[in-house]
Amino acid sequence: xxxxxxxxxxxxxxxxxxxxxxxxxxxxxxxxxxxxxxxxxxxxxxxxxxxxxxxxxxxxxxxxxxxxxxxxxxxxxxxxxxxxxxxxxxxxxxxxxxxxxxxxxxxxxxxxxxxxxxxxxxxxxxxxxxxxxxxxxxxxxxxxxxxxxxxxxxxxxxxxxxxxxxxxxxxxxxxxxxxxxxxxxxxxxxxxxxxxxxxxxxxxxxxxxxxxxxxxxxxxxxxxxxxxxxxxxxxxxxxxxxxxxxxxxxxxxxxxxxxxxxxxxxxxxxxxxxxxxxxxxxxxxxxxxxxxxxxxxxxxxxxxxxxxxxxxxxxxxxxxxxxxxxxxxxxxxxxxxxxxxxxxxxxxxxxxxxxxxxxxxxxxxxxxxxxxxxxxxxxxxxxxxxxxxxxxxxxxxxxxxxxxxxxxxxxxxxxxxxxxxxxxxxxxxxxxx
Ligand code: S3P
Numbered sequence: 247x248x249x250x251x252x253x254x255x256x257x258x259x260x261x262x263x264x265x266x267x268x269x270x271x272x273x274x275x276x277x278x279x280x281x282x283x284x285x286x287x288x289x290x291x292x293x294x295x296x297x298x299x300x301x302x303x304x305x306x307x308x309x310x311x312x313x314x315x316x317x318x319x320x321x322x323x324x325x326x327x328x329x330x331x332x333x334x335x336x337x338x339x340x341x342x343x344x345x346x347x348x349x350x351x352x353x354x355x356x357x358x359x360x361x362x363x364x365x366x367x368x369x370x371x372x373x374x375x376x377x378x379x380x381x382x383x384x385x386x387x388x389x390x391x392x393x394x395x396x397x398x399x400x401x402x403x404x405x406x407x408x409x410x411x412x413x414x415x416x417x418x419x420x421x422x423x424x425x426x427x428x429x430x431x432x433x434x435x436x437x438x439x440x441x442x443x444x445x446x447x448x449x450x451x452x453x454x455x456x457x458x459x460x461x462x463x464x465x466x467x468x469x470x471x472x473x474x475x476x477x478x479x480x481x482x483x484x485x486x487x488x489x490x491x492x493x494x495x496x497x498x499x500x501x502x503x504x505x506x507x508x509x510x511x512x513x514x515x516x517x518x519x520x521x522x523x524x525x526x527x528x529x530x531x532x533x534x535x536x537x538x539x540x541x542x543x544x545x546x547x548x549x550x551x552x553x554x555x556x557x558x559x560x561x562x563x564x565x566x567x568x569x570x571x572x573x574x575x576x577x578x579x580x581x582x583x584x585x586x587x588x589x590x591x592x593x594x595x596x597x598x599x600x601x602x603x604x605x606x607x608x609x610x611x612x613x614x615x616x617x618x619x620x621x622x623x624x625x626x627x628x629x630x631x632x633x634x635x636x637x638x639x640x641x642x643x644x645x646x647x648x649x650x651x652x653x654x655x656x657x658x659x660x661x662x663x664x665x666x667x668x669x670x671x672x673x674x675x676x677x678x679x
Pocket of ligand 1: 267268269340411413414415417438439566567590
């Protein structure tokens, strides 16, 4: 579907962003692994997280839709059922990387996983390697792609240094560690989103963090709370926040948004570029105890003149899905903005370095790809033009935000991809104009 987005005169109003995608995936998977039923309120109703509900149903969990939320009755840690057909994760990278962590320890059972064309291009050797070290058997297409098979085995805890700061890989190992023999220690090169750790700590799992190391002990059972409430997704909110930062005269209040410090990189970067954003961000956690809650706050955003910045590797995992928006904002800041240490962007739903560089140049911006990031030379405004979403939800929404802030408007081809994480995106944006 093609949509022409006219420039906005201002962005004004209140927004409740959709539920957090990362936490929704995790809550559903952990509920499926639990023995007692869990009520999940405010579960994300979008294509990606629907794939997760379908997957856990295939694995034997019961999912009941109630007016107050989703009631999930799990199978227990060691009793996942073998589905009749392959599990189809659709476009959901988080699902295809987390689920094998659970399935790898289902001794004597075999599971096949597959996904859409984008999923088949994204490597899974990053989870296959640590799972192999734990004793699992994974047979993948060309050794590193979907479709692949997980043969459940007896697992043993490992001491593993993550080669990249990936919350998906970390979470996969955490799930396998629950069923392994002996403790597992994961060392992170940089901190990444910690929702899995928080949920596991809240489920009574013995899990701790010391500096860059997380240690998890196996357990017989997950004791999740009776009810899990999912906060709003800061990565989805970031699109409206960027629009409000870029369109002069704007004022936006995002209500009840997650301000987990491992997800707040975009707000920190936007503030550094000159945006006026008032919110109560969680402070970076100290060593030791892992928080069990997900902090939320209102986020009050006003447009302001922007200046360029440099985003370095340690900030990348804390803003990884919002970096395309940082690049867009950089077009409106006079001078050179650099994003470094972000090679991971090439492995997202699309190659987001190439996709962003192409989109910004097509809109009259000046952007160049580097091996591990990109450089944007901002001129203070953006002409407008045409953006191809290429099936990537975040590129589709980037095109819409670019249109709102541009001088001449933007035609977005494939705007329907937004439904992967944010089905009401266009209506929410229309209500703010
Ligand atoms: C996610 C982690 C990030 C992110 C993705 C969701 C998660 O990926 O880009 O959209 O839910 O754990 P990586 O952990 O692979 O960087």
